[in-house]
Amino acid sequence: MEVGFLGLGIMGKAMAANLLRHGFRVTVWNRTLSKCDELVAMGAAVGDTPASVVAKCKYTIAMLSDPSAALSVVFDKDGVLEQIGEGKGYVDMSTVDAATSCKISEAVKQKGGAFVEAPVSGSKKPAEDGQLVILAAGDKALYDDMVPAFDILGKKSFFLGEMGNGAKMKLVVNMIMGSMMNAFSEGLCLADKSGLSPQTLLDVLDLGAIANPMFKMKGPSMLQGSYNPAFPLKHQQKDMRLALSLGDENAVSMPVAAAANEAFKKARSLGLGDLDFSAVHEVLKGTGGSG
Numbered sequence: 001m002e003v004g005f006l007g008l009g010i011m012g013k014a015m016a017a018n019l020l021r022h023g024f025r026v027t028v029w030n031r032t033l034s035k036c037d038e039l040v041a042m043g044a045a046v047g048d049t050p051a052s053v054v055a056k057c058k059y060t061i062a063m064l065s066d067p068s069a070a071l072s073v074v075f076d077k078d079g080v081l082e083q084i085g086e087g088k089g090y091v092d093m094s095t096v097d098a099a100t101s102c103k104i105s106e107a108v109k110q111k112g113g114a115f116v117e118a119p120v121s122g123s124k125k126p127a128e129d130g131q132l133v134i135l136a137a138g139d140k141a142l143y144d145d146m147v148p149a150f151d152i153l154g155k156k157s158f159f160l161g162e163m164g165n166g167a168k169m170k171l172v173v174n175m176i177m178g179s180m181m182n183a184f185s186e187g188l189c190l191a192d193k194s195g196l197s198p199q200t201l202l203d204v205l206d207l208g209a210i211a212n213p214m215f216k217m218k219g220p221s222m223l224q225g226s227y228n229p230a231f232p233l234k235h236q237q238k239d240m241r242l243a244l245s246l247g248d249e250n251a252v253s254m255p256v257a258a259a260a261n262e263a264f265k266k267a268r269s270l271g272l273g274d275l276d277f278s279a280v281h282e283v284l285k286g287t288g289g290s291g
């Protein structure tokens, strides 16, 4: 199978590499073109623009930072819309809001193409290992065509029905994750300040009902103040913002998520946006704990 791949950040690079390793022919494009080099060394071809990738490939996948990037790659000059059409499919796996997905979907359909939104749960390592959870919605025929690729990228794919449901599901999941990260960080600070060993807290948590891969993976590095980015904090804050907006639209009160968002915003204002989202711990340490 041949696919185009737009966006070679932390996630896109790992996902495109995975497709190459499994025998897919992949044509890549990234705004900063030099980031294509590693994929070319693995056998990828390069397109000069999103439009040229879509012209070459029947199916094109995108993995971009946020709604503004997702829209720009489709609607701007040399964008996806210039070449999408009958018989071609576009799959956006970026985390965006439902309105962004719907806008792209309408435009692609108007040109005769098919569109699926397919954001993912799972971070850098699951992307490298093909263990993502894919939250797709939109054109079912295109989804079915993409299953061979989704089976390589992920351990499970959900088809969630109408356009926007993938984005909404992803935002709900990440809203919970961002709130959990704040509660976890507060717990580490509280343990430390009240004379307990935060390391022992990690051991206790890992044996009980709230054990989870995030605490297990992030806890030790948070205690060391080490935040090598797997999931950049600026993206987690974007997801909190978009989830809170979904809450506004549906009149759902989310005080816990709103407080977590404030901590992520504070972290961004301190210049921590490019670090891992667990760097929010630095903010919470600064307000009383020492982790």
Ligand SMILES: NC(=O)C1=CN([C@@H]2O[C@H](COP(=O)(O)OP(=O)(O)OC[C@H]3O[C@@H](n4cnc5c(N)ncnc54)[C@H](OP(=O)(O)O)[C@@H]3O)[C@@H](O)[C@H]2O)C=CC1
Binding pocket: 007, 008, 009, 010, 011, 012, 030, 031, 032, 035, 063, 064, 065, 066, 068, 069, 072, 073, 093, 094, 095, 096, 120, 121, 122, 123, 124, 230, 231, 232, 235, 236
């Ligand atoms: N990292 C993670 O753990 C996970 C991330 N996600 C989501 O996946 C998406 C990608 O995340 P991740 O790979 O971590 O992000 P990165 O910040 O590592 O990569 C972002 C990508 O978007 C591109 N980009 C940004 N702005 C524009 C623009 N205006 N026009 C064209 N391209 C643009 C960047 O290009 P350039 O290289 O030129 O800057 C880069 O390829 C995000 O929506 C994120 O929320 C979902 C699950 C997990």
Ligand SMILES: O=CCCC(=O)O
Binding pocket: 095, 120, 121, 122, 123, 174, 231
């Ligand atoms: O959007 C990022 C999700 C990160 C994860 O699921 O571990």
